[in-house]
Amino acid sequence: MPKPAYQRILLKLSGEGLMGRQGFGVDPEVASRIAREVDEVRRLGVQTAIVVGGGNFIRGVAASQRGVDRVVADHMGMLATVINALALQDALEQSGSMTRVVTAIEMREIAEPFIRRRVIRHLEKGRVVILAGGTGNPYFSTDTAAALRAMEIKADVILKATKVDGVYTADPAKVADAKMLSEVSYLDVLSKQLAVMDTTAISLCMDNKLPIVVFNLNVHGNLMRVVMGENVGSRVTG
Numbered sequence: 001m002p003k004p005a006y007q008r009i010l011l012k013l014s015g016e017g018l019m020g021r022q023g024f025g026v027d028p029e030v031a032s033r034i035a036r037e038v039d040e041v042r043r044l045g046v047q048t049a050i051v052v053g054g055g056n057f058i059r060g061v062a063a064s065q066r067g068v069d070r071v072v073a074d075h076m077g078m079l080a081t082v083i084n085a086l087a088l089q090d091a092l093e094q095s096g097s098m099t100r101v102v103t104a105i106e107m108r109e110i111a112e113p114f115i116r117r118r119v120i121r122h123l124e125k126g127r128v129v130i131l132a133g134g135t136g137n138p139y140f141s142t143d144t145a146a147a148l149r150a151m152e153i154k155a156d157v158i159l160k161a162t163k164v165d166g167v168y169t170a171d172p173a174k175v176a177d178a179k180m181l182s183e184v185s186y187l188d189v190l191s192k193q194l195a196v197m198d199t200t201a202i203s204l205c206m207d208n209k210l211p212i213v214v215f216n217l218n219v220h221g222n223l224m225r226v227v228m229g230e231n232v233g234s235r236v237t238g
Helices: 028-043 060-065 070-095 116-124 142-152 186-191 199-207 222-227
Strands: 008-013 047-052 099-103 128-132 157-162 183-185 212-216 234-237
Touching: 008 028, 008 142, 028 047, 028 070, 028 128, 028 222, 047 070, 047 116, 047 142, 060 070, 070 099, 070 128, 099 116, 116 128, 142 157, 142 199, 157 222, 183 186, 186 199, 186 234, 212 222
Parallel strands: 008 047, 008 157, 047 128, 099 128, 157 212, 183 234
Antiparallel strands: 212 234
16 A cells, blocks of 8 residues: 655644534534544554634634724634534544644643644654644634644644635636646745635745645545645645
Protein backbone atom coordinates (compact mmCIF):
# COMPACT_ATOMS: atom_id res chain seq x y z
CA MET A 1 0.00 0.00 0.00
CA PRO A 2 1.40 3.45 -0.88
CA LYS A 3 2.48 5.71 1.95
CA PRO A 4 0.56 8.89 2.83
CA ALA A 5 1.89 12.08 1.26
CA TYR A 6 1.84 13.82 4.65
CA GLN A 7 2.87 12.66 8.10
CA ARG A 8 1.27 15.47 10.11
CA ILE A 9 -1.75 17.43 8.93
CA LEU A 10 -3.89 20.25 10.22
CA LEU A 11 -7.50 19.95 9.08
CA LYS A 12 -9.47 23.21 9.10
CA LEU A 13 -13.21 22.65 9.51
CA SER A 14 -15.81 25.39 9.37
CA GLY A 15 -18.59 25.48 11.90
CA GLU A 16 -21.07 25.52 9.01
CA GLY A 17 -19.64 22.21 7.85
CA LEU A 18 -20.94 20.55 11.04
CA MET A 19 -24.54 21.73 10.85
CA GLY A 20 -25.53 19.89 7.67
CA ARG A 21 -28.97 20.98 6.49
CA GLN A 22 -30.17 22.02 9.94
CA GLY A 23 -29.31 25.70 9.51
CA PHE A 24 -27.98 25.92 13.07
CA GLY A 25 -25.99 23.90 15.57
CA VAL A 26 -24.38 20.48 15.05
CA ASP A 27 -25.90 17.63 13.05
CA PRO A 28 -24.71 14.43 14.81
CA GLU A 29 -24.83 12.48 11.55
CA VAL A 30 -22.54 14.98 9.82
CA ALA A 31 -20.16 15.00 12.79
CA SER A 32 -20.07 11.17 12.72
CA ARG A 33 -19.36 11.08 8.99
CA ILE A 34 -16.47 13.52 9.34
CA ALA A 35 -15.18 11.60 12.36
CA ARG A 36 -15.14 8.30 10.44
CA GLU A 37 -13.10 9.87 7.62
CA VAL A 38 -10.66 11.41 10.08
CA ASP A 39 -10.34 8.07 11.88
CA GLU A 40 -9.51 6.29 8.61
CA VAL A 41 -6.66 8.74 8.07
CA ARG A 42 -5.46 8.37 11.65
CA ARG A 43 -5.33 4.59 11.23
CA LEU A 44 -2.76 5.09 8.47
CA GLY A 45 -0.48 6.69 11.04
CA VAL A 46 -1.09 10.26 9.90
CA GLN A 47 -0.82 12.63 12.85
CA THR A 48 -3.99 14.74 12.78
CA ALA A 49 -4.85 18.07 14.37
CA ILE A 50 -8.13 19.85 13.72
CA VAL A 51 -9.03 23.52 14.02
CA VAL A 52 -12.78 24.06 14.03
CA GLY A 53 -14.75 27.26 13.48
CA GLY A 54 -17.93 28.39 15.23
CA GLY A 55 -20.04 29.93 12.49
CA ASN A 56 -22.86 27.42 12.98
CA PHE A 57 -23.59 29.19 16.27
CA ILE A 58 -22.25 32.73 15.94
CA ARG A 59 -19.81 34.68 13.79
CA GLY A 60 -17.95 37.39 15.66
CA VAL A 61 -17.71 39.80 12.73
CA ALA A 62 -21.40 39.44 11.86
CA ALA A 63 -22.44 39.95 15.50
CA SER A 64 -20.27 43.07 15.78
CA GLN A 65 -21.93 44.50 12.69
CA ARG A 66 -25.27 44.15 14.46
CA GLY A 67 -24.12 46.22 17.41
CA VAL A 68 -22.32 43.78 19.71
CA ASP A 69 -18.92 45.02 20.86
CA ARG A 70 -16.32 43.41 18.57
CA VAL A 71 -14.21 42.00 21.38
CA VAL A 72 -17.27 40.53 23.10
CA ALA A 73 -18.56 39.13 19.79
CA ASP A 74 -15.22 37.48 19.06
CA HIS A 75 -15.10 35.92 22.51
CA MET A 76 -18.61 34.54 21.92
CA GLY A 77 -17.34 33.06 18.64
CA MET A 78 -14.39 31.45 20.40
CA LEU A 79 -16.73 29.75 22.87
CA ALA A 80 -18.82 28.48 19.96
CA THR A 81 -15.75 26.69 18.61
CA VAL A 82 -15.42 24.87 21.94
CA ILE A 83 -18.98 23.52 21.62
CA ASN A 84 -18.09 22.22 18.15
CA ALA A 85 -14.84 20.72 19.41
CA LEU A 86 -16.66 18.76 22.11
CA ALA A 87 -19.21 17.48 19.59
CA LEU A 88 -16.40 16.43 17.27
CA GLN A 89 -14.51 14.79 20.12
CA ASP A 90 -17.52 12.67 21.01
CA ALA A 91 -18.02 11.62 17.38
CA LEU A 92 -14.33 10.78 16.97
CA GLU A 93 -14.18 8.67 20.10
CA GLN A 94 -17.27 6.76 19.01
CA SER A 95 -15.38 6.06 15.77
CA GLY A 96 -12.43 4.66 17.69
CA SER A 97 -10.03 7.61 17.85
CA MET A 98 -8.33 8.74 21.02
CA THR A 99 -8.67 12.50 21.25
CA ARG A 100 -7.76 15.62 23.16
CA VAL A 101 -9.56 18.95 23.04
CA VAL A 102 -7.13 21.81 23.52
CA THR A 103 -8.31 25.39 23.95
CA ALA A 104 -6.68 28.78 23.61
CA ILE A 105 -8.91 29.97 26.47
CA GLU A 106 -8.40 28.00 29.66
CA MET A 107 -11.34 25.85 30.77
CA ARG A 108 -9.73 23.01 32.68
CA GLU A 109 -12.88 21.03 33.43
CA ILE A 110 -13.47 20.16 29.77
CA ALA A 111 -10.21 20.73 27.87
CA GLU A 112 -6.47 21.18 28.14
CA PRO A 113 -4.83 24.57 27.65
CA PHE A 114 -2.76 24.94 24.51
CA ILE A 115 0.82 23.94 25.32
CA ARG A 116 2.75 23.41 22.12
CA ARG A 117 5.02 20.57 23.23
CA ARG A 118 2.14 18.72 24.87
CA VAL A 119 0.08 18.94 21.68
CA ILE A 120 2.98 17.58 19.63
CA ARG A 121 3.36 14.72 22.11
CA HIS A 122 -0.35 13.87 21.80
CA LEU A 123 0.05 13.75 18.01
CA GLU A 124 3.10 11.52 18.29
CA LYS A 125 1.05 9.11 20.42
CA GLY A 126 -1.59 8.88 17.70
CA ARG A 127 -4.24 11.04 19.34
CA VAL A 128 -6.40 13.37 17.28
CA VAL A 129 -6.04 16.86 18.75
CA ILE A 130 -8.94 19.30 18.32
CA LEU A 131 -7.77 22.87 18.70
CA ALA A 132 -10.56 25.18 19.86
CA GLY A 133 -10.89 28.81 20.91
CA GLY A 134 -9.17 30.26 17.85
CA THR A 135 -5.98 32.09 18.80
CA GLY A 136 -7.53 33.19 22.11
CA ASN A 137 -7.46 36.78 20.89
CA PRO A 138 -10.18 38.95 19.33
CA TYR A 139 -9.80 40.24 15.76
CA PHE A 140 -8.26 36.96 14.58
CA SER A 141 -10.27 34.37 12.66
CA THR A 142 -10.13 30.60 13.03
CA ASP A 143 -8.44 30.58 9.60
CA THR A 144 -5.61 32.56 11.14
CA ALA A 145 -5.67 30.23 14.14
CA ALA A 146 -5.30 27.28 11.75
CA ALA A 147 -2.26 28.85 10.08
CA LEU A 148 -0.69 29.74 13.42
CA ARG A 149 -1.26 26.32 15.00
CA ALA A 150 -0.09 24.50 11.88
CA MET A 151 3.23 26.28 12.08
CA GLU A 152 3.54 25.81 15.83
CA ILE A 153 3.04 22.06 15.60
CA LYS A 154 5.14 21.82 12.41
CA ALA A 155 2.34 20.41 10.26
CA ASP A 156 3.23 19.44 6.69
CA VAL A 157 0.09 21.02 5.24
CA ILE A 158 -3.20 22.74 6.03
CA LEU A 159 -6.20 20.89 4.62
CA LYS A 160 -9.00 23.42 4.24
CA ALA A 161 -12.32 21.58 4.11
CA THR A 162 -15.06 23.38 2.17
CA LYS A 163 -18.38 22.66 0.45
CA VAL A 164 -16.94 23.31 -3.04
CA ASP A 165 -14.34 21.34 -5.00
CA GLY A 166 -11.49 23.82 -4.62
CA VAL A 167 -10.43 27.40 -5.36
CA TYR A 168 -12.39 29.09 -8.13
CA THR A 169 -11.77 32.25 -10.13
CA ALA A 170 -15.12 33.49 -8.78
CA ASP A 171 -17.93 32.22 -6.60
CA PRO A 172 -19.27 29.20 -8.56
CA ALA A 173 -22.68 29.66 -6.93
CA LYS A 174 -22.95 33.12 -8.51
CA VAL A 175 -20.79 32.96 -11.64
CA ALA A 176 -21.69 30.17 -14.07
CA ASP A 177 -18.36 30.15 -15.93
CA ALA A 178 -16.14 30.29 -12.84
CA LYS A 179 -13.15 27.98 -13.28
CA MET A 180 -11.51 25.83 -10.65
CA LEU A 181 -7.77 26.29 -10.21
CA SER A 182 -5.83 23.13 -9.41
CA GLU A 183 -2.73 25.18 -8.53
CA VAL A 184 -2.67 28.78 -7.30
CA SER A 185 -0.03 30.96 -5.66
CA TYR A 186 -0.35 32.76 -2.35
CA LEU A 187 0.11 36.09 -4.16
CA ASP A 188 -2.70 35.34 -6.59
CA VAL A 189 -5.00 34.46 -3.70
CA LEU A 190 -4.19 37.80 -2.07
CA SER A 191 -4.19 40.01 -5.15
CA LYS A 192 -7.32 38.51 -6.71
CA GLN A 193 -9.09 38.14 -3.35
CA LEU A 194 -9.87 34.49 -3.99
CA ALA A 195 -12.02 32.91 -1.30
CA VAL A 196 -9.55 30.53 0.37
CA MET A 197 -8.70 31.86 3.83
CA ASP A 198 -8.48 35.40 5.12
CA THR A 199 -5.52 37.57 4.20
CA THR A 200 -3.78 37.22 7.57
CA ALA A 201 -3.85 33.43 7.33
CA ILE A 202 -2.63 33.42 3.72
CA SER A 203 0.18 35.85 4.57
CA LEU A 204 1.32 33.65 7.45
CA CYS A 205 1.37 30.59 5.22
CA MET A 206 3.21 32.46 2.47
CA ASP A 207 5.87 33.78 4.85
CA ASN A 208 6.48 30.28 6.20
CA LYS A 209 6.01 28.35 2.93
CA LEU A 210 3.20 26.23 4.38
CA PRO A 211 1.08 24.66 1.61
CA ILE A 212 -2.72 24.67 1.72
CA VAL A 213 -4.98 22.14 0.00
CA VAL A 214 -8.60 23.26 -0.45
CA PHE A 215 -11.00 20.37 -1.04
CA ASN A 216 -14.65 19.35 -0.80
CA LEU A 217 -15.26 17.45 2.44
CA ASN A 218 -18.81 16.56 1.34
CA VAL A 219 -17.42 14.07 -1.19
CA HIS A 220 -16.87 10.79 0.64
CA GLY A 221 -13.23 9.71 0.64
CA ASN A 222 -11.80 13.07 -0.38
CA LEU A 223 -9.87 13.51 2.86
CA MET A 224 -8.15 10.17 2.34
CA ARG A 225 -7.41 11.02 -1.30
CA VAL A 226 -5.80 14.32 -0.33
CA VAL A 227 -3.72 12.67 2.39
CA MET A 228 -2.54 10.02 -0.09
CA GLY A 229 -1.38 12.75 -2.47
CA GLU A 230 -4.02 12.34 -5.15
CA ASN A 231 -4.86 15.30 -7.35
CA VAL A 232 -7.94 16.46 -5.44
CA GLY A 233 -9.02 20.05 -4.88
CA SER A 234 -6.72 23.05 -5.22
CA ARG A 235 -3.20 23.44 -3.92
CA VAL A 236 -2.01 26.86 -2.72
CA THR A 237 1.77 27.24 -2.67
CA GLY A 238 4.47 29.75 -3.53
